[in-house]
Amino acid sequence: MAARDEKNDGEMTAMEEREVVVDWEEAEERKLVLKVDLYLLPLLLLAFFFLCLDRTNISNALTDNFTTDLGITTAQATLGNQLQQAGIVIFELPANLVLARVGAHRWLVFLMLAWGCVATFQCFIQNRAQYYATRFLLGAFEGGFIPGAMYLLGQYHPRSAQSTRFAIASGTSALIAAGVLTLDGVRGWSGWRWLFLIDGSMTLAFALILLALLPGAPPDTRPVHGLFSLFDERERHILQSRVQLENPPRMENPSMHFAINFFGVMPAGGLVLFGPTIVKELGFSTSKANALVAVGYYAAVPLALSLGFFASRTRLNGIASLIPFAWSCFFVGLFYHFDITRSSSTSDSGTLYALFTLVLAAMLIGQPVNNAWCSKNATNDLERSAGLALCVISSNLAGLVGQRIFPASDAPEYRPGLVAAICLYVAAILVVLAQMVQYAWCNRRASNALAQWQFVL
Known part of the structure; x- marks a missing residue:
């Protein structure tokens, strides 16, 4: 069986083959x-x-x-x-x-x-x-x-x-x-x-x-x-x-994964940092607030594993990346709507906590799902490492900005930040769709020699 290690400068100009014996x-x-x-x-x-x-x-x-x-x-x-x-x-x-x-x-x-x-x-x-x-x-x-x-x-x-x-x-x-x-x-x-x-x-x-x-x-x-x-x-x-x-052919690795993390992680920058504080403001004690926040993290685990299994089976990694951003957008919208319609006499800390937990569960998995998508389309190990480094950089840049979206002066409703979060999730969804289109276009124009290795969508 042969493993192809092909080089190209936009179009393939040379090809090398290396024999690997399956014994x-x-x-x-x-x-x-x-x-x-x-x-x-x-x-x-x-x-x-x-x-x-x-x-x-x-x-x-x-x-x-x-x-x-x-x-x-x-x-x-x-x-x-x-x-x-x-x-x-x-x-x-x-x-x-x-x-x-x-x-x-x-x-x-x-x-x-x-x-x-x-x-x-x-x-x-x-x-x-x-x-x-x-x-x-x-x-x-x-x-x-x-x-x-x-x-x-x-x-x-x-x-x-x-x-x-x-x-x-x-x-x-x-x-x-x-x-x-x-x-x-x-x-x-x-x-x-x-x-x-x-x-x-x-x-x-x-x-x-x-x-x-x-x-x-x-x-x-x-x-x-x-x-x-x-x-x-x-x-x-x-x-x-x-x-x-x-080993895949050496093809240019698209860079929109950087933008996906930047837009998709920014809302989490503030909500994760102040998550325990937000829950504490709903009327829970310090120890209980920290314990309750853990529910959102644990809820993310089966969701992340399910999306990973779905992506592995179907190769529809773009769809797997869309789900957490769409989920977050929907529940952030509900959180915002609840804040608008509730009054101090009818506030329900349990409902707000449940909505916050659902938002937290989804916003935590957008980044690792996108990182896995980037990793699977990298053309070699060094490129995979560098690509993931750029994804981590974009996530932390997003965190730097995101913490300013939810200033303490807006507590406890954080309504301006919630509107910004909805807009950012919509932007992340649009970039994911654009990345899927780019991968599909790369696959369509790939020569028959590259048919054994295709970008995953």
Whole structure:
């Protein structure tokens, strides 16, 4: 069987063929894929969980005495979170350049150790300057982790097997916060200090597990220490060969995925950051508000997996991307309508919470579904990593702007922000449709030589 690695400069001008001998049985491959899924995937998923934990726990801290203890305003707290996103934007692409040189597994371990240290020492900050510095450093070290993880996964799984292998883990972050914030006052520390200390310490502990177990890319699958590998020589051969069999032609990767994330993630910038605060304003206690927000995160998990399964089976990734944006647009509209028609005497906190949960569940999955679509249409591993880095950059740029859409002065209704969110979701839907048309046009004009690899719609 041959794997084609073709080069073109807009139109194909040259073609190279590389023979890959399939000398294994299907049953042997299935057993090996299961081994990868039971070994590599839990490591990457747990690492992604701790990334979410340290990136988003500031939203939980804001429901405690965080601003009072540091002597800052809510606007300054928002600016600190924006500095974190700025750090991600600035270091995302440089991080991926380093990734290609030092190896994905080494770089991922270093990033996790570095941001784990910063996340832990946040518990000692005393003023605004220290808060700004730690949030920026946190973003700088977190930048590049998601594309790096997808790059490493791409060395073990061909593109057709990747769409359903990541889900959202942020719900547990909110539940942890709900419990930890009850430590407020223990040993004279505020609850938010315990939150940062415990979350950061767990990250550092898991970084040491990655150091010991995270494999390198085939053919050298040894972890960083180089002492052993859980894959033997034949397994490494199969892993490398099965990925080579799906190497696509080198075609230009469309860039509208950047715009999809920018428009689609912007409304989440404010609603995710202030989610626990919004729920608390509906009349719930601090611990209950943080726990209730977790429902939206967990509701996103089956929705994300269902969309991933749908996209994998049908190759209609554009439709899968449309669903969360259309869902969000609809329920944001209901949330806005409810705010207009309700009065203070008839307000229903339960109804508002239910609507907020439905909005949160959908807005969290638009980005990963679009990222998976971009990844599946990348033409090689480095392009996949760079494309995902651009998607992450656009998401964080959107977060920088999105946090200004929902200013504290508009609480608790946030009516101007809700109107802006509806418009942004409509824009995201239009860009998704345009991306689908572009992919369809690329497939139509592709030559017969490229028929074995087509852009997925």
